[in-house]
Amino acid sequence: MSHFLDRLKFMSRVKSTYADGHGAVVNEDRKWEDGYRSRWQHDKIVRSTHGVNCTGSCSWKVYVKNGLITWETQQTDYPRTRPDLPNHEPRGCPRGASYSWYVYSAQRVKYPMIRGRLMEMWREARKTMDPVAAWESVSQDPVKAARYKSVRGLGGFVRADWNTATEMIAAANAFTVKKFGPDRVIGFSPIPAMSMVSYAAGARYLSLLGGACLSFYDWYCDLPPASPQVWGEQTDVPESADWYNSTYLMVWGSNVPQTRTPDAHFYTEVRYKGTKTVAVSSDFGEMVKFGDIWLAPKQGTDAALAMAMGHVVLKEFHASGKSAYFRDYVKQYTDMPMLVLLRKNDDHQGTLVPDHFLRASHLANNLGEANHPEWKTLQIDDATGEIVAPNGSIGFRWGEGAHNGGEKVGRWNLEMKDGGSGRTVDPRLSLVSYADEVVEVGFPYFGGEHDELLRRRVPARRLTLADGSTALVATVYDLQMANYGVDQGLGGPNVAASYEDDVPYTPAWQEKHTSVPARLVTQVAREFADNADRTQGKSMVIVGAALNHWYHNDMIYRGIINLLMMCGCIGKSGGGWAHYVGQEKLRPQFGWAPLAFGLDWSRPPRQMNGTSFFYNHTSQWRHEKLGVDEILSPTADRKRYDGLSLLDLNARSERMGWLPSAPQLGANPLDVVDAAERNGQDPVAYTVEQLKSGKLQFACDDPDNPANFPRNMFVWRSNILGSSGKGHEYFLKYLLGTQNAVFGDENDAITPSEVNVRPAAEGKLDLLTVLDFRMSTTCLYGDIVLPTATWYEKDDLNTSDMHPFIHPLSEAVQPLWESKTDWEIYKAIAKKFSEIAGPYLGTRKDLVCTPLLHDTPGELGQPFEPKDWKAGECDLIPGKTAPSMTVVERNYADLYKKFTSIGPLLDKLGNGGKGINWNTQHEVKEIGQLSHTVQEPGVSQGRPKLETAIDAAEMILTFAPETNGHVAVKAWEALSKITGRNHTHLAEGREHDKIRFRDVQAQPRKIISAPTWSGLESEEVSYNAGYTNVHELIPWRTLTGRQQFWQDHRWMLDFGEGACVYKPAIDTKTVAPMLGKKPNGNPELVLNWITPHQKWGIHSTYSDNLRMLTLSRGGPHVWISETEAKANGIRDNDWVEVFNVNGTLTARVVVSQRVPKGMCLMYHAQEKIVNVPGAETSGMRGGIHNSVTRAVTKPTHMIGGYAQLAYGFNYYGTVGSNRDEFVILRKMKKVDWLEGPLVEKTAKLTVNEGASQ
Known part of the structure; x- marks a missing residue:
């Protein structure tokens, strides 16, 4: 019946009424409700999460009906907190709620894909050649190589089967290992905490092969170098629940409601307790709305603001003797005495x-x-x-x-x-x-x-x-x-009599640099310190990417950290330094490391600092304009640095054992060992002799020698070319050899003096293999694309620094189409590699170079003046003045068997990390009973199995002190022997807890306190970094054993960073050469380039998700101020081009009063695969936010072998900053969607000419 007639008969259907006629009982047909019932019916609910590096680590219900994933909702069964603390749930965000769209979307990679031209040549070669010879014939022929490299990023994929794909990859790896060396096989994957087993799959394959795993936390510039400098700790921070314990909270450059959505409720809830909140942000970000005070410093001047606050605190609470608590704290817990x-x-x-x-x-x-x-x-x-x-x-x-x-x-x-x-x-003290x-x-x-x-x-x-x-x-x-x-009553020059004096670092002085009123700085500093004094440390600062992505990020962070140390806030619940950027907290780290890096079969693995690797091999150094002399201290002996470039200092650091290298030596390390044995010499002694004589070099001394190129690269769990790749266009030009928009002239750059400079090489990479569930920008540039399972189709583990729980990714449905989990993909590659490489390579000995590592005796390198053996200043002593050198035997035929079993080194050498070690024979036996043992004959017979992703997860859970109480007690016992104090009481209450994979599938589990971390997992106190240092008297892992205000390494002193100082942004010199050079008739506006985390995506994920595109502008967009838009004739939603010598991008413009003058803000990682027209300057499609950036390395981050200033994977090293950059923005005259036929541009490719023999 029609709706109209239904309405006419409404009263006749009423049978009775109630509530004085406000309610009615009716007789009507309710079949219409069945549609809703059917829509929301489901067969099962499976717990999973999103492995997306958002730090949320939220538990979700995934609904399955008829074998299909239908939708997801938030789980609400986290273990409860104590009565005086809000619970962690609900946790989630709109991005996560849209993930199920991806599972069946057109963006999904469904089958293995290979670049068409490569596939064509491969098939032809395979007609007459074995796989290795076929790969050599294609990749080492300059003409053939140019055919497929020059069209990377331009489509042209064809569907392949798994056998073809894995055979090509295995053949490429085998050829590269034999011809150039295993360290020419590279892997990049970030943030293990978001899906530990998936990361471990690729890293285990590479490590058993002898390949190099690239670090990521430093490359992302999520690593705050100030943390290792001050504490000897990569990053350890309070869980978000500890915000609620704070009584004065500064949120400084961290847009909590937008980028920490699941945790933002703690930020709002603590205000109901009366906690005062101060927002520090250059633009009107979401978190400013929640602040009682807003401080808006000019971008990049935050160190000046922090130093002025420190001036107030030192004067009013230290020099005056006002705070006995502060003085007692700095006496015991800092280096001040x-x-x-x-x-x-x-x-x-x-x-x-x-x-x-x-x-x-x-x-x-x-x-x-x-x-x-x-x-x-x-x-x-x-x-x-x-x-x-x-x-x-x-x-x-x-x-x-x-x-x-x-x-x-x-x-x-x-x-x-x-x-x-x-x-x-x-x-x-004084x-x-x-x-x-x-x-x-x-x-x-x-x-x-x-x-x-x-x-x-x-x-x-x-x-x-x-x-x-x-x-x-x-x-x-x-x-x-x-x-x-x-x-201090000593008088003299350059000291302030009052806060109004224009003397560094008074409030009045900072106002000239930051524009923040001096009276507000004085007020906030005084309130912050007074609160800390009264509460014994419950003042907290939340910080993030807005500060850490500057070149001098450590000066900004040390300014803030100094303030916290002066006020006795570190290690105190409700206080301290709360840095949140990447999902760095891999809580069961030392259960995971043996799995990921094959430490159960061979040690040491090859690990490489990502920033230095990309700076070198994408040839960004060829365009370097920042001179070392520009950043030296006036107190430095400048003769030490005459003529040196940043690349020279990086190469010096590598050969002195401060930073790692990849590739390592200028010759195949397998051949180096062979030559030594033919000579009847010890391989290490032979290598030292060859290096000292100059017959052998480190690869970093001759980066563009084809023998030293990275040849094969795996990218998984990452979209490096659509997100984190600073200097995007340089990647395209030099590493991939394809179309690019690099405008800069190498002749305008600084030429290295110690590193051998050859003609520029392009197309260094022979094979780029990408694993992803969606067709991302990186996939488009890949040679082989392998379809991975989504986060609802695989079993894995996930943790975060924001909460204390471990929980799973789970297989709600089996991997769709021909996709496989990361574990199964690398297992298949390992199997194919063993088949091909076994007879081709056999058993070889590999010389592995390792830097002077933090948390090992190697960190006691040169105690005073750093000396370079190559300059004749000292002898070459491996592990002291140069990298450690170790011979590792590799039976390549056994790689698959080793990949799928737990090796004997955990029985023989035990497990550990951060300077302690414990016996694990009991755990090896236990995991063998749980996962069973290998029965087939061979090297793995009798060893525990690692067949499935769940087996791998169980290995992590069994060996980690955070998830196995028995191991936790052993770990605390090991630490107690060094400190002389008993710490086992911290874990004894949970000694018999053993968390298994099925446990975390049932409910998130709170981890166990372990010496891996500096906080406690307790029902009485929220996790807070430094808590065990303060309350258990465990030293910080620094030179002094305390938190350090002073850094005394010679390079720190020479670059003026012994103490914290204010340093303005560097001049990257990327705008002037382009101003007015490619005019289109519209005004050109020069702006500082700021790239914060976005609202409609998590990095690049979700930026192509239809639901998020619908809610946002539907493609790339940038923000500028109303004032500058009006002055330049730009209106909201106009198309603009943003460019400099590094490259160009196109986007819609958002005109907003929230953005200050002088700033251009583009939320980072907006993919260039959706709604991106061509750029007028390049004639090619516009790029990504990193198309206009270039990595610039900092010498003080190259230091190693010096207590806390020593390399560790993702712990310390050069970082990929990008916020000092400036760009030119102008309105586009013509929007061209480039829909015509492809016009190929000839690429200059270097394949193997001039390689060392």
Whole structure:
């Protein structure tokens, strides 16, 4: 019946009424409801999550009906928090709620795909050749190679079967290993925490092969170098629930509601308790709406703001003696009482400048310290005036058992005791009342308008050194007071009498740099510190990418961290440093590492710093315009750096063992070992001899020699060419050899002086294999694309720093079409490789170079002046002045068997990390019973199986102290032996907890406290970084064993970063060469390029999702201010082009008052595969946000072998910053969608000419 007639009969259907006629009982047909019932019926619900590096790590219900995924909703069964704390749920966001769209979308990669031209040549070669010979005939022929490399990114894929795809990959890998070396096979995949088994699959294959895994956290610039510098910790932060414990909260450059959506409720809820919130952001971001105060510094000037706040705190709470809590805290938990040598600087009329920490080795008889006296820092005991070597410095961490009968083992702790006598000491903070002399000390200044060397008065003590000479020393505390311009009653130049003085670093001074009113800075600093004093540390700063993506990010972060240390906030619940960018927290890290890097079968693996790798091999160094002299300190000996480029310093760092290399040597490492054995020499001794003679080089010294190219590259769980690839166009030009929009001229750049510079090479990569579930930008540039399972089609594990739980990805339906899980894909490649490479390669010995690693004795490299063996300054000593060198035997026929089983090294060597080790024989037996053992004959017979992804997950859970209580207790026992304090009580309550994969599928599980991390998993306290350092007196893993204000490595001093200083943004020099050079008649606007995380995607994922495109602008867009738009004739939604010498992109423009003048904001990782027209400057389709950027490395991030300043995978190293960049923006005159036929451009490709024989 019609709706109209139904309405006429409505009253006749009423049978009765109730509630005074407000309710009615009716008689009508309700079959229409069946449509809704049918829509929401389901057969089962499966728990899964999204492995997308958003840090949310949210548990979702995935609904399945008739074998199809229909929708998803949020799970709400997280373990409850304590009564005074809000629960973690609900967790989720609109992006996650749209994920099921991908599963059946047209974007899905359904079958293996191979570039058509490559497939055609491969098939022809395979008619007459075996797979390896066929690959060589295609990839090493310049004409054939150019045919497929030059059209990368331009479509042309054909469907393949799995056998063909894996055969081609295996053949390419086998040929590359034999011809060039296994370290020419490279893999890039980020953030293991988001899907641990999936990451481990590729990393395990590469590690067993001898290939190199690239780091990512540093390349993404999510790594904050200040954290390793200050704490010796990669990143450890509070869980989001601890925000609720804070009583004063600053949110600084982290757009919490937009980028931490599942956790933002804690930010809003804490305000109901009365917590004051301060938002610090250059633009009006979402988090500003929740702030009681908004500070809006000019972008890139945050260090000036932080330094001014520090000035207020030091003056009002330290110099005045107002806070006893602050003084007690910095005495015990920071380096402020430590003594620093003062040396004369010859370039500035002999002005004294701070130098190295005073060490036991500087004094007579090494101050009684037999073990590593050069690594033991000193302070003055206030009670006696004596100089002592207190417990906890790094010299007490390593090697004590070999000296004095081991009597000093167990003194690596923060007990306030003399490490020599064991008596209690009271560290003296200041020498103001005890000075032998008050001297003027010079501090470097980079902010302009004032002298480059600020001379300030410091109280000092004169000592007699071991060689009979005398020297002046000062405490870090007094040096910090002087550096901040705080007068301790000593007077003199460059100190402030009031906050209104224009003296670095007063509130008035910062206002000139940041535009933030001085009175607001004073108010916020005073409130922040007063709250911390009253609550004993419950002041917190949430920070993020807006600060960390600047070139001098460590200066910004150290300014903020200094503020927190001054106020005693680190390690205190509700206080501290809360840095959130990437999903870095791989909680069961040391259960995962043996799986991922094949440590159960061979050690060490090859790991490479991603930023240095890409800077080198995408030849971004060829366009470098930042001179080393531009960033040196006025106190540096400039002769040391004459003529050096950033690439020269990076190469020097690699050969000195500070940073890793990939490729490592200028020859195949398999051939190096063969040559040594033919010569009857030890391979390490032979390599040292060849390097010293110059007959062999490190690959970094000759990067464009074809012998040193990376040849095969795997990309999985990543969209590097559509997201994180700083210098996108350089990737296309030099690494891939395809069409690009690089406008810059190499002749305008700085030429390296120590690195061999050859003619530019293009198309270095022979094979790019990409694994993805959707056709991303990186897939478009791949040679082989393999279809992976989505996050609802595989079993895996997921953790985050935002909450303390571990939970799964689960197979709600089997992988669709011909897709496979990452584990099954790499297992198939491993099997095919063993079949092909077994007879081709056999068993070979591989020489593996490893840098001087953090958390190993190798971090005790050169204690004072760094010396370069190649310059003849010292001998080449592996593991001391050069990389460690290890011979690893590889039976390539057994790679598959090793991939699918747990090897014997966990029985023999145990497991561990971060400087401790424990026995794992019990766990090996346990996992063998759980997953069964291999019965087939061969190297893996009798070993526990690793057949499935669940087997791999169970290995992680069994060996990790965070998920196995028995292992946690063993790990705490191992640490207790070094600290001399019992820490096992931290895990004993959960000793019998064993978390299994089916457990986390039933409900998220809270992890167990482990020494892997510096916080506690407790029902009484929320996780907070540094908690065990403060409450268990476990040292920070630094030179002094304490949080460090002072950094004394020579390069830190030479680049002016011994203490925190303000450094303006660098000049990348990328705009001037393009201004007016390619005019279209519209005005050109120069703006700072800012690329924050977006609202409608998680990195590039979801940026092509129809639901998100519908809710947003439907394609790439940039934001500019209303004022500048109006002045340049630009209206909202106009098409604009954004360009500089690095490249170009096209987008719609959003005109908004939330954006300040001088800024162009583009939410990052908006794919160029949706709604992107051609660019007027290049005549090609517009690029991505990184098309206008270029990586610029920083020398202080290249330091290694020096306590906390030592390399670790994703721990320390050069970072891929990009916010110092400027661009030209203009309105487009003509929008061209480039729908005509393809016009090929000839690419210059270098294949194998001139390779070393």
